[in-house]
Amino acid sequence: MSGPPFAIGELARRFGLALRGDPARGIDGVGTLAGAGPSQLAFLANRAYRAQLPATRAGAVVLREADADAAPGTALVSADPYLDFARIAALFDRRAHPAAGVHPSAVLDASASVDPTASIGPHCWIGPRAVVEAGAEVGPGCQVGEDCVVGAQSRLVARVTLVARVRLGRRVLVHPGAVLGADGFGLAPSAAGWTKVPQLGGVRIGDDCEIGANTTIDRGAIEDTVLEEDVRLDNQIQIGHNVRIGAHTAMAGCAAVAGSTRIGRWCLVGGAAGIVGHLEICDRVTITAMSLVTHSIREPGEYSSGTPLQPRRQWRKNAVRFGQLDMLARRIGRHPQEPSDE
Numbered sequence: 001m002s003g004p005p006f007a008i009g010e011l012a013r014r015f016g017l018a019l020r021g022d023p024a025r026g027i028d029g030v031g032t033l034a035g036a037g038p039s040q041l042a043f044l045a046n047r048a049y050r051a052q053l054p055a056t057r058a059g060a061v062v063l064r065e066a067d068a069d070a071a072p073g074t075a076l077v078s079a080d081p082y083l084d085f086a087r088i089a090a091l092f093d094r095r096a097h098p099a100a101g102v103h104p105s106a107v108l109d110a111s112a113s114v115d116p117t118a119s120i121g122p123h124c125w126i127g128p129r130a131v132v133e134a135g136a137e138v139g140p141g142c143q144v145g146e147d148c149v150v151g152a153q154s155r156l157v158a159r160v161t162l163v164a165r166v167r168l169g170r171r172v173l174v175h176p177g178a179v180l181g182a183d184g185f186g187l188a189p190s191a192a193g194w195t196k197v198p199q200l201g202g203v204r205i206g207d208d209c210e211i212g213a214n215t216t217i218d219r220g221a222i223e224d225t226v227l228e229e230d231v232r233l234d235n236q237i238q239i240g241h242n243v244r245i246g247a248h249t250a251m252a253g254c255a256a257v258a259g260s261t262r263i264g265r266w267c268l269v270g271g272a273a274g275i276v277g278h279l280e281i282c283d284r285v286t287i288t289a290m291s292l293v294t295h296s297i298r299e300p301g302e303y304s305s306g307t308p309l310q311p312r313r314q315w316r317k318n319a320v321r322f323g324q325l326d327m328l329a330r331r332i333g334r335h336p337q338e339p340s341d342e
Helices: 009-013 049-051 066-070 081-092 312-334
Strands: 002-007 016-019 026-031 041-044 060-063 074-077 143-146 161-164 165-168 179-180 189-192 193-196 201-203 216-218 225-227 285-287 302-305
Touching: 009 016, 009 026, 009 074, 009 081, 026 081, 041 081, 060 193, 074 143, 074 193, 161 165, 165 189, 179 201, 216 225
Parallel strands: 026 041, 041 060, 060 074, 143 161, 161 179, 165 201, 179 216, 201 225, 285 302
Antiparallel strands: 002 026, 016 074, 189 193
16 A cells, blocks of 8 residues: 655644654555554554564654564654554545435435435435435445435445435444344234234434444334444344444444344454344453343453364364263252362
């Protein structure tokens, strides 16, 4: 990645970082410790990569004070190298912004409202009473359904579907293939079979949220499904109807949350974790990858479930023993071990 050059001294001043080395060195892009060249900026945040630092060809490296002496050249000293690298790397994001206006192939309902500064791409459909606010970008092949709102400066990258009653806040980023506002999984059983429960709510997405590719967020049955501000969802996540996710929470790919669960603020949910419905998870909870959450969590902290990877033969033996645990517990309860005289 390359872009307009910046003097490393300018970057240090702009982001409040201590500089070690040549302030006049020019930086025109970013790279990894192993792959960056003399005009690129790299970073060291994970100690697992520290062995690559002495040999890096990067023109400058963002790193912690403890690692600065090992840098072979110019360094920017940071308390949080990953965060400051991300801020600097944003300067080199040269994505072309589409021109304002409506592409000739797009279809707009007569009752829809599109701000003149918004961009509607090829083969889009903007449905009844939908609103696209100032500076928003609706990319190729997107559908903005009835009573949906795309907030100011928000971006639907491509093939995003807002089905019905979806409201996006400001600066929301939705990646390709995401579907927001589809029917929630509401079914009432009877002797004759299933009766579908009408999904009459909507979806509300707060400011500065990001929703990954092919992620789905169902609309509520009565009240709305809600993501508060700055929630970050990775790819291929399922959010059930009437879920509420607190501000600044992040979820990794393939996680799933069943209906009516409430997740607090500043939570982290690892990849492929599952959370069953109607639970309460408090603020600042971390759920590790592949965990299954079956009860509410009321104390902040890190939670895990499942068994670690083992050789197949060992796992099969232990799986048999899992089935014997109840019997063993009952046996111990009937015959507690006598205390030792030693």
